[in-house]
Amino acid sequence: MFKVIGTRLNQGYRTSPYPNQPVRLSSRFRGLPEINAACDPAIVRRCAGLCPQEAIAAEKRTIDLGRCTFCGACAQVEDGAFVRFSGIFEMGAARREDLIVSGALPDLASHAKAHFKKLFGRSLQLRQVSAGGCNACEADTNVLNTPFFDLSRFGIDFVASPRHADGIHVTGPITRNMRTALLDTYAAVPAPKVVIASGCCAISGGPFYGSEDIIGDLNSLIPVDLYIPGCPPHPLTTLHALLAFFK
Amino acid sequence: MASLLRIGNGEVVPRQHIPRIDFPRFLRVLTDFVRCNGYIVQFFAYPEGERMRLLAVLRNSELHVVETEVERDYPSLTLLAGAKFNLFEREIAEQYGLRPNGHPWLKMVRYHANASGRPDVFGNDYRTDIPGNYPYYRVEGEAIHEVGVGPVHAGIIEPGHFRFQCAGEEVLHLEIQLGYQHRGVERLLTTVPQRRWPILCEAIAGDTAIGHNLCCCQAIEALAGLDVEPGARTVRTIALELERLANHIGDLGALSGDVAFNPPAAYFGRIRGEFLNLLLELCGNRFGKSLVRPGGVTQAMGGEQRRIICAKIKELREEIVQVCDLLFSAHTVLARFEYTGTVNRALADQLGLVGPCGRASGLEYDVREFFPTERYADLPAITNRATNGDVYSRAMVRREEIVHALDLIEQLLAAPEEAHQPVRSAERRLAPASFVVTLNEGWRGEVSHCLLTDDDGALLRYKIKDPSFHNWTGLAMALRNQAISDFPLCNKSFNLSYCGFDL
Numbered sequence: 001m002f003k004v005i006g007t008r009l010n011q012g013y014r015t016s017p018y019p020n021q022p023v024r025l026s027s028r029f030r031g032l033p034e035i036n037a038a039c040d041p042a043i044v045r046r047c048a049g050l051c052p053q054e055a056i057a058a059e060k061r062t063i064d065l066g067r068c069t070f071c072g073a074c075a076q077v078e079d080g081a082f083v084r085f086s087g088i089f090e091m092g093a094a095r096r097e098d099l100i101v102s103g104a105l106p107d108l109a110s111h112a113k114a115h116f117k118k119l120f121g122r123s124l125q126l127r128q129v130s131a132g133g134c135n136a137c138e139a140d141t142n143v144l145n146t147p148f149f150d151l152s153r154f155g156i157d158f159v160a161s162p163r164h165a166d167g168i169h170v171t172g173p174i175t176r177n178m179r180t181a182l183l184d185t186y187a188a189v190p191a192p193k194v195v196i197a198s199g200c201c202a203i204s205g206g207p208f209y210g211s212e213d214i215i216g217d218l219n220s221l222i223p224v225d226l227y228i229p230g231c232p233p234h235p236l237t238t239l240h241a242l243l244a245f246f247k
Numbered sequence: 248m249a250s251l252l253r254i255g256n257g258e259v260v261p262r263q264h265i266p267r268i269d270f271p272r273f274l275r276v277l278t279d280f281v282r283c284n285g286y287i288v289q290f291f292a293y294p295e296g297e298r299m300r301l302l303a304v305l306r307n308s309e310l311h312v313v314e315t316e317v318e319r320d321y322p323s324l325t326l327l328a329g330a331k332f333n334l335f336e337r338e339i340a341e342q343y344g345l346r347p348n349g350h351p352w353l354k355m356v357r358y359h360a361n362a363s364g365r366p367d368v369f370g371n372d373y374r375t376d377i378p379g380n381y382p383y384y385r386v387e388g389e390a391i392h393e394v395g396v397g398p399v400h401a402g403i404i405e406p407g408h409f410r411f412q413c414a415g416e417e418v419l420h421l422e423i424q425l426g427y428q429h430r431g432v433e434r435l436l437t438t439v440p441q442r443r444w445p446i447l448c449e450a451i452a453g454d455t456a457i458g459h460n461l462c463c464c465q466a467i468e469a470l471a472g473l474d475v476e477p478g479a480r481t482v483r484t485i486a487l488e489l490e491r492l493a494n495h496i497g498d499l500g501a502l503s504g505d506v507a508f509n510p511p512a513a514y515f516g517r518i519r520g521e522f523l524n525l526l527l528e529l530c531g532n533r534f535g536k537s538l539v540r541p542g543g544v545t546q547a548m549g550g551e552q553r554r555i556i557c558a559k560i561k562e563l564r565e566e567i568v569q570v571c572d573l574l575f576s577a578h579t580v581l582a583r584f585e586y587t588g589t590v591n592r593a594l595a596d597q598l599g600l601v602g603p604c605g606r607a608s609g610l611e612y613d614v615r616e617f618f619p620t621e622r623y624a625d626l627p628a629i630t631n632r633a634t635n636g637d638v639y640s641r642a643m644v645r646r647e648e649i650v651h652a653l654d655l656i657e658q659l660l661a662a663p664e665e666a667h668q669p670v671r672s673a674e675r676r677l678a679p680a681s682f683v684v685t686l687n688e689g690w691r692g693e694v695s696h697c698l699l700t701d702d703d704g705a706l707l708r709y710k711i712k713d714p715s716f717h718n719w720t721g722l723a724m725a726l727r728n729q730a731i732s733d734f735p736l737c738n739k740s741f742n743l744s745y746c747g748f749d750l
Binding site for chain 2: 207
């Protein structure tokens with residue numbers, strides 16, 4: 001008992017000040033890319049050719065954050081002449097096409113589906129479905145339940161049954177072997193319901209694009225309301241997206 | 248010609264040097280080998296023109312390779328030589344339609360059509376859902392009930408199906424069916440450009456991104472003849488240990504949560520994140536994705552990173568020691584941990600368990616010590632003291648490895664800084680007609696990748712093995728005659744990878 005109290009006193013209060021105060025991540029964190037529109041086309045083409053995810057459209061000078069794993073290979077070209085990654089972790093989007101960026105993202109808070117704010121703004125219960133992937137997205141979603149992020153303080157919880165949920169939060173490229181289980185889970189959530197695609201796998205197949213064993217795009221199966229890019233999304237990226245979209 | 252060729256970890260071997268022996272001799276050699284303290288690292292099939300070859304990488308205190316040729320079927324080594332071959336043979340049957348005759352339990356592994364176009368060994372129609380027309384093992388009797396769990400679980404975890412045959416609270420048998428995460432990684436790797444390989448290998452199992460990608464990059468380095476600077480090797484070693492720390496600490500927290508002792512669960516949950524943040528300091532990703540690339544690391548570890556890591560480790564060590572003491576001195580915790588989910592040494596040996604699970608059962612095998620890569624040859628090994636094979640031992644092994652990993656990182660950072668250049672992405676020419684196997688001690692145990700190139704230096708076969716491939720059967724056996732309420736605890740004490748297994 002004394003040990004429990006002693007450790008408790010030692011540990012103190014550790015919950016993140018976000019979103020009440022802005023936080024800065026490590027200087028090496030790669031967030032929203034900054035694109036140089038005036039860059040030499042040859043450099044842009046080199047970046048596009050180098051991108052393992054084929055996320056860069058050289059002619060349009062855009063990056064598809066739904067495909068990007070934020071590996072940073074493009075930012076190494078000519079010392080970031082075309083792309084540099086900023087420390088901005090707020091990157092959620094309500095429409096797939098918004099993720100194809102040439103600069104900024106639209107403000108997520110002012111999306112068109114305002115009824116979700118009214119329905120779920122005070123209480124949001126989500127069922128998580130891991131549909132393939134590498135478990136990094138799941139792990140960095142799970143940490144939202146640790147005392148550091150403490151997701152419950154916002155009235156948002158991950159629940160054990162789709163019957164108790166207001167929507168599903170999907171990770172992974174939707175393997176052929178998870179397709180039915182995913183659709184069954186979706187069907188078991190009572191309407192009105194919300195669908196969140198988290199991580200580049202659920203948005204575009206991620207690193208696995210081109211595999212015959214995956215579906216690769218959640219939106220081709222069920223309509224997606226909120227996209228959270230990343231490989232995996234930083235926990236604060238997810239937290240920001242949930243708060244901006246629903247609050 | 249000798250029956251086995253001795254090889255090194257990450258050593259390129261011309262494929263024609265690999266002893267190719269006829270099947271009866273292959274069977275004899277492998278049977279003798281696994282009976283005398285020998286284990287299987289890799290055992291897989293690959294096509295060579297119209298022919299099918301079976302290749303085995305074996306280990307005792309050294310690594311060996313041997314191969315044979317088979318037609319459509321062959322006598323089962325599982326039947327004749329033991330359970331270590333079980334999953335490997337089933338995987339071969341699933342991937343290439345080669346039947347191991349007499350296999351005692353020939354069941355699909357991941358549920359997908361084979362790549363050779365041969366008739367399906369399991370009689371599956373892959374248009375129907377997993378697990379197809381498979382009759383689960385059943386215990387019959389009036390008092391028996393069956394509990395089915397998954398693929399979608401109650402928490403935020405990966406999918407898998409578990410079937411328990413129970414008499415009251417007691418589990419008589421647990422059958423585990425995986426494959427829900429099968430993404431076709433091995434096949435994809437042979438068809439995509441090299442620049443995608445590290446990204447794919449980092450996504451085999453995100454919690455082992457460093458472990459798997461190290462195997463991939465070391466293999467490319469070997470095949471392309473690339474040198475890695477010592478400073479970059481230090482960064483890779485530190486990254487692998489940070490990955491181990493984050494996961495082991497997370498596991499101790501989760502074990503604590505599973506016995507409803509919440510304070511350590513909360514503290515370790517937060518401390519785990521601190522180690523992920525150190526990986527973020529190194530490379531910009533909390534799982535170490537993008538750090539390791541063929542030839543070195545993408546970002547050099549400078550004075551700033553060294554200072555941050557040193558300071559954090561100093562701060563966290565005290566906290567970890569205190570929370571560990573809280574966890575391991577609580578009687579309520581010990582009462583649940585001790586003598587629960589026991590896998591004794593004989594059984595662990597029979598199954599060929601690896602990593603902390605193997606060491607907790609008394610199998611003293613650690614790739615870092617036996618076949619060291621990166622900086623491990625210069626670093627002290629670890630000896631584990633708790634070897635009863637129960638939940639307690641698996642927790643204690645983690646506790647010891649956490650302290651050991653902190654020591655290793657401090658030792659590496661105490662040495663003078665060695666300058667190293669970040670590496671840039673480039674396609675490398677690989678040695679033609681060659682073979683290489685790489686092994687690293689990931690936090691779950693032996694991670695291994697095996698690459699075969701054809702006469703033009705193109706990839707002929709990419710074989711991946713996550714340590715979970717050895718250990719899932721251990722979990723199933725640990726549950727025998729346990730209360731079903733102890734399943735979460737046993738499961739977490741193994742904490743195996745679904746996606747690493749499913750590929």
